Amino acid sequence: MAAINGHQRQQVADCLAETFPILASEVQRSFQDGEPDKVGLCLSGLVRIAATLPAEGSEAASFVREVISPSAENILLVCQDDGLEFFEVAAPLLQLEGGEAWTKLLQYLALEGLQKLPDSQESISRLVSILEWAASKDGHISCPPFFDFAVQELSQRMGGALATPADVRKAAKLLMFVHLERPDLLPASAAAIAKTSLMVQPTDLPEVALSLSAMAGLYLRIASLGTSTADVQKHKANESNDDTAVLAGSLEVLSQTAQGLLGPTNSQSDAAFLALSAFAQACRHGNDSDPVRRRVVLSGVQLLDALCQAWTTAWNEKPELLSLQQAHIFVTCVRTFCIGKGAPAPPPSTLQVLDVVLQSITAANHKDARLCLAVLQEIHGDPICPPLLKSLLEAQGVKGEKGGEGAEGGLRQTDQQPGARERLRASMASGSVASQSPQGGFLRRIFGF
Numbered sequence: 001m002a003a004i005n006g007h008q009r010q011q012v013a014d015c016l017a018e019t020f021p022i023l024a025s026e027v028q029r030s031f032q033d034g035e036p037d038k039v040g041l042c043l044s045g046l047v048r049i050a051a052t053l054p055a056e057g058s059e060a061a062s063f064v065r066e067v068i069s070p071s072a073e074n075i076l077l078v079c080q081d082d083g084l085e086f087f088e089v090a091a092p093l094l095q096l097e098g099g100e101a102w103t104k105l106l107q108y109l110a111l112e113g114l115q116k117l118p119d120s121q122e123s124i125s126r127l128v129s130i131l132e133w134a135a136s137k138d139g140h141i142s143c144p145p146f147f148d149f150a151v152q153e154l155s156q157r158m159g160g161a162l163a164t165p166a167d168v169r170k171a172a173k174l175l176m177f178v179h180l181e182r183p184d185l186l187p188a189s190a191a192a193i194a195k196t197s198l199m200v201q202p203t204d205l206p207e208v209a210l211s212l213s214a215m216a217g218l219y220l221r222i223a224s225l226g227t228s229t230a231d232v233q234k235h236k237a238n239e240s241n242d243d244t245a246v247l248a249g250s251l252e253v254l255s256q257t258a259q260g261l262l263g264p265t266n267s268q269s270d271a272a273f274l275a276l277s278a279f280a281q282a283c284r285h286g287n288d289s290d291p292v293r294r295r296v297v298l299s300g301v302q303l304l305d306a307l308c309q310a311w312t313t314a315w316n317e318k319p320e321l322l323s324l325q326q327a328h329i330f331v332t333c334v335r336t337f338c339i340g341k342g343a344p345a346p347p348p349s350t351l352q353v354l355d356v357v358l359q360s361i362t363a364a365n366h367k368d369a370r371l372c373l374a375v376l377q378e379i380h381g382d383p384i385c386p387p388l389l390k391s392l393l394e395a396q397g398v399k400g401e402k403g404g405e406g407a408e409g410g411l412r413q414t415d416q417q418p419g420a421r422e423r424l425r426a427s428m429a430s431g432s433v434a435s436q437s438p439q440g441g442f443l444r445r446i447f448g449f
Contacts, residue, residue, distance in 0.1 A: 020066040031074040043089040072101035082116050106143035114153045121162045128170045147178045155192035165202040172214035187243035190222050194250040205261045209275040212254045216278035219247040223285045248295045255299040259306040267310035280336045288340040301337045301344050308349035324368035327357050331375045345386050358396040
């Protein structure tokens with residue numbers, strides 16, 4: 001209908017104005033008859049009409065006012081059957097109406113409805129989908145404690161090990177951002193999901209990378225609890241730390257799984273870099289002395305080491321180095337993992353890759369190359385930069401200076417060694433040009449490179 005304009009649109013609007021009262025009567029008659037098939041057809045038809053009408057148009061408002069609102073209580077009753085049989089077609093209508101029936105539905109789900117779902121893998125998947133939908137519709141605004149109850153139900157069902165890796169990922173993402181009236185409930189629920197993730201490990205690198213990304217985001221939220229005075233008052237630090245340790249254990253296992261799946265053909269894939277970026281994300285928060293954070297950092301370093309070994313092996317056979325975007329992720333991870341009090345030293349394989357990457361980025365005049373150099377200058381200027389890393393940077397002419405010049409000003413290009421390394425430089429420089437295409441893969445969409 002959005003494509004109709006002018007006189008035709010007015011004709012359609014007039015037709016709808018005549019039709020809505022008749023439709024409202026038929027809807028009420030369907031509910032009075034109570035036959036499940038008729039009710040189902042009626043609800044699905046209403047959903048299709050609602051989807052057709054422009055959301056901000058007067059026709060949609062009239063449809064809600066004249067057709068949905070008079071039958072809201074009947075629609076609510078249909079939603080409250082034991083198996084939530086009609087929920088997916090009926091609930092959107094109540095959400096659209098946004099009245100008291102919608103609030104009652106959320107209350108019913110939180111206190112009774114979700115608990116009535118059978119114990120099965122299908123029910124867990126359905127529960128996750130319902131919560132994703134409610135989160136997308138800001139369900140906590142109409143019923144503030146909704147997710148407090150829903151998350152508890154979800155974490156209890158996850159403990160039965162019936163979930164799939166995809167369900168675990170979706171559940172972790174939900175807990176990353178949903179509003180809870182009592183955030184002190186969040187760590188235990190997150191730990192339950194982390195324990196389930198250990199029992200339903202994915203078996204291919206893209207799945208592992210997606211799981212790592214989800215669990216890293218959840219770890220970051222739980223680790224961030226307690227940074228505000230209100231949060232400190234709402235949960236016990238020791239219990240939260242134990243729950244965070246469970247999440248760290250999940251990241252450790254996923255790191256080991258990813259390392260075992262790496263090979264010459266996938267070590268430079270989007271999935272490999274998504275997995276690596278997950279650890280950089282997880283390590284953003286916390287102090288260097290936190291033992292749980294150190295475990296996460298060590299898992300990230302181990303994955304970085306495995307990737308660097310895979311890259312150097314692949315480069316010996318075919319010189320296809322990292323794109324500038326990948327190089328940026330690489331140097332960011334080196335900084336995140338290996339710079340800090342008590343941080344692990346960069347593995348020899350990482351220094352070997354960094355040596356080649358340094359020579360490659362000096363040849364590229366692009367913003368990603370300049371960003372890489374800026375990060376490396378900051379690393380060199382850090383007082384606790386490991387001596388081997390500092391020496392390598394100095395050998396390539398990268399120095400951090402107080403009040404320094406730009407990324408380009410702090411760099412001196414050095415003489416390049418001939419042979420394979422020179423060819424690798426040329427390969428990377430040419431590959432970086434190709435990577436500027438808008439179709440650069442999901443790393444561009446996720447990280448904005």
